[in-house]
Amino acid sequence: MALLTTPRSAVRLASEGRPLREHLFKAALVVSVAIALGFLVVLIVYMVTKGWPRLDARLWENQPSIRRPEIAGAQSAIVGTLWLIGLTALIALPTGVLAAVYLEEYADRTRWYNRVIELNIQNLAAIPSIVYGILGLGIIARVLGLGFGVLTGAMTLSLLVLPIVIIASREAIRAVPTSIREGSFALGATQWQTVSRQVLPAAVPGIATGSILALSRAIGEAAPLIMLGAATFVPFNPEGLFDRFSALPIQIYFWITQSREEFHVLAAAAIVVLLAILLVMNSVAVWLRNRYQRRW
Amino acid sequence: MTWEGRGNVTIGQRRLGLAATATLVAALTAACGGGSGAAPAAGDASRPAAESDRLSGEIKSDGSSTVGPLTTAAAELFAEGSPRVRISVGTSGTGGGFEKFCAGETDISNASRPIKDEEKAACAAKGITFTELIVATDALTVVTGKDNTWATCLTVEQLKKAWEPAAEGKITTWNQLDPKFPAEPLKVAGPGTDSGTFDYFTDAINGEEGASRKDYSASENDNDTVTAVAGAKGGLGYFGFTYFEENSGKLKALEVDSGKGCVAPSVQTAQDGSYAPLSRPLYVYIKNESVKRPEVKAFVDYYAANISKIATEARFIPLNAEQEATLKSAVDSIQTS
Numbered sequence: 001m002a003l004l005t006t007p008r009s010a011v012r013l014a015s016e017g018r019p020l021r022e023h024l025f026k027a028a029l030v031v032s033v034a035i036a037l038g039f040l041v042v043l044i045v046y047m048v049t050k051g052w053p054r055l056d057a058r059l060w061e062n063q064p065s066i067r068r069p070e071i072a073g074a075q076s077a078i079v080g081t082l083w084l085i086g087l088t089a090l091i092a093l094p095t096g097v098l099a100a101v102y103l104e105e106y107a108d109r110t111r112w113y114n115r116v117i118e119l120n121i122q123n124l125a126a127i128p129s130i131v132y133g134i135l136g137l138g139i140i141a142r143v144l145g146l147g148f149g150v151l152t153g154a155m156t157l158s159l160l161v162l163p164i165v166i167i168a169s170r171e172a173i174r175a176v177p178t179s180i181r182e183g184s185f186a187l188g189a190t191q192w193q194t195v196s197r198q199v200l201p202a203a204v205p206g207i208a209t210g211s212i213l214a215l216s217r218a219i220g221e222a223a224p225l226i227m228l229g230a231a232t233f234v235p236f237n238p239e240g241l242f243d244r245f246s247a248l249p250i251q252i253y254f255w256i257t258q259s260r261e262e263f264h265v266l267a268a269a270a271i272v273v274l275l276a277i278l279l280v281m282n283s284v285a286v287w288l289r290n291r292y293q294r295r296w
Numbered sequence: 297m298t299w300e301g302r303g304n305v306t307i308g309q310r311r312l313g314l315a316a317t318a319t320l321v322a323a324l325t326a327a328c329g330g331g332s333g334a335a336p337a338a339g340d341a342s343r344p345a346a347e348s349d350r351l352s353g354e355i356k357s358d359g360s361s362t363v364g365p366l367t368t369a370a371a372e373l374f375a376e377g378s379p380r381v382r383i384s385v386g387t388s389g390t391g392g393g394f395e396k397f398c399a400g401e402t403d404i405s406n407a408s409r410p411i412k413d414e415e416k417a418a419c420a421a422k423g424i425t426f427t428e429l430i431v432a433t434d435a436l437t438v439v440t441g442k443d444n445t446w447a448t449c450l451t452v453e454q455l456k457k458a459w460e461p462a463a464e465g466k467i468t469t470w471n472q473l474d475p476k477f478p479a480e481p482l483k484v485a486g487p488g489t490d491s492g493t494f495d496y497f498t499d500a501i502n503g504e505e506g507a508s509r510k511d512y513s514a515s516e517n518d519n520d521t522v523t524a525v526a527g528a529k530g531g532l533g534y535f536g537f538t539y540f541e542e543n544s545g546k547l548k549a550l551e552v553d554s555g556k557g558c559v560a561p562s563v564q565t566a567q568d569g570s571y572a573p574l575s576r577p578l579y580v581y582i583k584n585e586s587v588k589r590p591e592v593k594a595f596v597d598y599y600a601a602n603i604s605k606i607a608t609e610a611r612f613i614p615l616n617a618e619q620e621a622t623l624k625s626a627v628d629s630i631q632t633s
Contacts (some may be wrong), residue, residue, distance in 0.1 A: 232364065
């Protein structure tokens with residue numbers, strides 16, 4: 001890493017050579033960042049302003065109500081979303097990390113089937129989420145007979161984020177220098193010992209960051225859950241793996257399509273809650289990376 | 297870099313893993329334990345009998361997003377007397393609802409159109425028998441913006457002219473509908489093709505279900521149509537009556553002439569059927585087998601007995617007396633064998 005950092009003086013010298021182009025490029029970079037952040041700021045400000053009257057305890061203490069928007073809440077949706085994310089993490093993270101370990105540390109890349117697997121994982125990451133919904137409905141809910149509970153939803157979301165977890169974990173594992181593996185082998189460690197005690201610990205920051213970003217994607221998904229019959233009115237929290245559930249994106253969509261303005265305010269408030277959950281998850285990702293990052 | 301730190305990192309990671317698991321578990325349990333109550337029951341009129349407190353079980357419902365709110369309101373009112381019956385309502389669309397219903401996955405299917413023959417066949421193949429109930433009425437309302445001063449009434453012919461497939465790219469100004477109208481641009485908006493409202497409107501106006509011009513601003517969210525019509529001079533759109541009622545401040549409902557004079561959409565004209573051909577019945581389908589379960593029977597009985605209150609609370613057009621009587625006798629005679 002240190003080698004890649006150009007001394008500041010060199011940057012200044014270069015910019016003196018061709019000032020206009022340098023300035024234009026820098027301006028383009030700043031504008032790009034401003035556009036990306038600007039939309040986020042606009043979204044947050046708009047939603048907080050609109051949802052402000054309903055951004056209080058009623059939102060997480062009460063269950064949804066179609067008759068009384070003034071007391072309606074999103075508790076079942078918030079709890080449903082937490083269940084989904086928790087279960088998705090439990091299913092997708094171990095599977096994804098182990099798959100990445102296999103592909104990076106064990107697989108023989110000259111074999112055709114390993115190359116096919118690699119190629120397909122890249123492809124899977126680009127499939128529209130509704131397709132995973134159809135897959136979940138057909139295979140998980142019906143053929144496996146798991147029904148329309150929160151477990152089916154989490155398994156489907158796991159399939160959705162698995163490619164992202166695998167790709168992120170592979171990058172992290174690949175970034176661990178070969179010298180560390182060789183050192184471990186030289187001291188007589190087996191491959192399993194090398195992977196579990198050297199490579200994986202060193203790759204944790206990258207794996208954790210990638211995984212949390214993948215879970216953040218899952219949390220905002222509505223399309224596959226609608227296919228799986230996530231209901232828009234569930235006045236009870238899921239208490240087991242096979243209970244019917246709702247989720248925040250679904251609840252938000254249902255409220256937005258209602259005719260009464262009070263529900264639109266409620267939707268804005270629920271969007272703020274969803275954004276807050278996302279923001280917390282992303283902060284954890286940043287914190288993890290900073291806390292455990294190592295440099296060689 | 298120093299290697300002495302390695303041991304620490306590992307411990308740190310173990311701690312981290314533990315902390316993450318603990319947080320997750322805590323979050324889930326806290327969320328589940330907290331606030332078990334549904335929204336507090338204020339002004340609880342017409343509570344079901346006390347013995348229904350003992351009912352428990354789960355009732356699954358899915359289907360039309362138009363009818364969903366009605367069943368939801370019924371579930372909410374029913375829950376005031378039978379809080380232990382867990383009723384969930386999904387809104388995956390009339391077709392999506394029947395798909396699950398005929399696969400035996402739901403007890404009640406909400407529909408904004410009658411069941412189709414192929415859906416009946418799917419139900420029959422699974423041995424599922426059902427009872428069709430008409431639970432409310434809707435008046436598809438044709439709207440323009442408030443600043444439309446020229447049109448108050450359109451004939452079915454004119455509506456067809458504006459919406460039929462042949463209108464695509466050709467009918468673009470109001471004076472093409474009627475030479476008396478000004479040459480204002482005609483900006484059409486309406487529900488997307490997945491909607492039961494779209495199916496009904498195209499069937500009633502264009503004479504063929506699903507046949508429509510495609511160059512209109514389409515959205516599955518009727519509020520988008522409200523915005524599109526209210527925001528454009530010369531806008532023309534349609535949706536369910538409640539969306540007009542909520543937005544009557546910025547929209548104007550057109551009267552519809554089906555050959556017997558102009559009729560404005562209203563609760564009255566939808567109930568007596570004079571608002572033709574755009575008033576439509578809304579359906580609920582009950583799986584007969586499910587009615588054997590006492591909680592489903594109690595819910596369906598409650599739904600039928602309190603239909604007018606439910607419809608009013610959910611802001612639907614209630615049934616007329618005759619339809620209500622039909623509904624009650626249909627519920628009474630559900631064959632459970």
